[in-house]
Amino acid sequence: MTKVGFMSLGCPKNLVDSEVMLGHLRLKGYQITPVLEDAQVLVVNTCGFIDAAKRESVEAILQAAAMKQQGACEKLIVAGCLVERYRDELMAEMPEIDACLGTRDIEQIAEVIGAGAAFELNPNPDYLYTEASPRMLTTPKASAYLKISEGCDHACAFCVIPRLRGGQRSRSVESVVAEARNLVAQGVLEISLVAQDTTDYGRDFGDPDALEKLVRALGKVAGLRWFRIHYAYPNRLTDGLLHALAETPNCTRYLDMPLQHADASLLKAMARGGSRAQFLKLLEKVRRIVPGIALRSNFIVGFPGEDEAAFAELKAFVQEARFDHVGIFTYSPEEGTSAYALGDPVPQRTKEARKRRLLELQQKIARAKNQAFVGRTIDVLVEGAHEETDLIVKGRHQGQAPDIDGNVLLVDGTPQVNTIQQVRIVKAHAYDLIGEVEAGGLESSTAAYEAAVRARSGI
Ligand code: SF4
Secondary structure, three states: OOEEEEEEOOOHHHHHHHHHHHHHHHHOOOEEOOOHHHOOEEEEEEOOOOHHHHHHHHHHHHHHHHHHHHOOOOEEEEEEHHHHHHHHHHHHHOOOOOEEEOOOOHHHHHHHHHHHHHOOOOOOOOOOOOOOOOOOOOOOOOEEEEEOEEOOOOOOOOOOHHHHHOOOEEOOHHHHHHHHHHHHHOOOOEEEEEOOOHHHOOHHHOOOOHHHHHHHHHOOOOOOOEEEEOOOOHHHOOHHHHHHHHHOOOEEEEEEOOOEOOOHHHHHHOOOOOOHHHHHHHHHHHHHHOOOOEEEEEEEEOOOOOOHHHHHHHHHHHHHHOOOEEEEEEOOOOOOOHHHHHOOOOOHHHHHHHHHHHHHHHHHHHHHHHHOOOOOEEEEEEEEEEOOEEEEEEEEOOOOOOOOOOOEEEEEEOOOOOOEEEEEEEEEOOOOEEEEEOOOOEOOOHHHHHHHHHHHHOO
């Protein structure tokens, strides 16, 4: 059996692509190995979104190329967004690469491995995986991502994604629901819906209310305990969708809505629109229709034209908005975007300082919000050992998405991995909560947890 080692980089949307490729490989009889040094074939599924992601992808390719020169590896395949951007350069400058596979070719992975560069790819510009695509999950057993559409029809000035992945095409509600059922049959309890813009779902097939319908349909999938919506676009958030979210018991009271900035002139320059006042009004409405909802957003600092006044506007907004979770990116100019011509006038150290200031501000807000959980008993999806110590089992409550938000660290009780259990929260930190599973007797390891939290958040 040929052994294949896989490196998957980038966002959850790319991870779904990796899982579809792994599904095909398993189906065709390849053995997937976690030990990369043993693999005869290495596949690197890359990200090409921003500078840091590109660097990470190139480092992974170089690592795989070194393994090909020294170890068991006979074939190196590079896939994903970086291929869409730099296919010719990669093939010309890295002779160790045997074949490149674009984002629309992923279901041909087994044929490409079988024949290398000799295989004639048959690119399908409208490619979209379906519930019939084989998929091998790589996430913890009870949680999975589900991609509801591919591509993007927006033209945000900083973003190269539409160039890499094409215009939006959405799966049908039936296809998404069928995949959700398949996932539940495999033991999945929680699904995270992803797309470039989930709130644009269905517009390409003429139904602007498709996401609302999908939410209500997923509400009827037996055994699906939680599902959540990521990557909502602010001006596409309809009242109908918010009501569906509020009225569907297994739709988590959680919304991830990247806003990117809050200064009106910057948002205009980003070709997105909106303002601090408009966004505050929107958040007020979201919280009114869906009480108790956890909100996450992302922002970019250092976009061309972000002076101190514009940054102050963003900072004031973050203070007022009181998000549960915030992610901050520093701007990086990307070829092929409309903002590329504006250069990169904000110095890197200013970007880093602004990022730090926002994160410090958010840390205080998050800590105060987490404090409100102390003394409450809540449902927690128990996921397994903490990456930093086997002494602690970790889980997440409904308001914590996988990988990007904090965890609930279980320091007492008897956690049952891959189940949802009642946990009493006994302590709060800025990112994580500490809890005890109701009834049971796991040895307490609070000291180990404290060390892990300090190491993680620099407290
Ligand atoms: S909505 Fe904007 S930022 Fe998001 S993928 Fe589309 S173009 Fe990029």
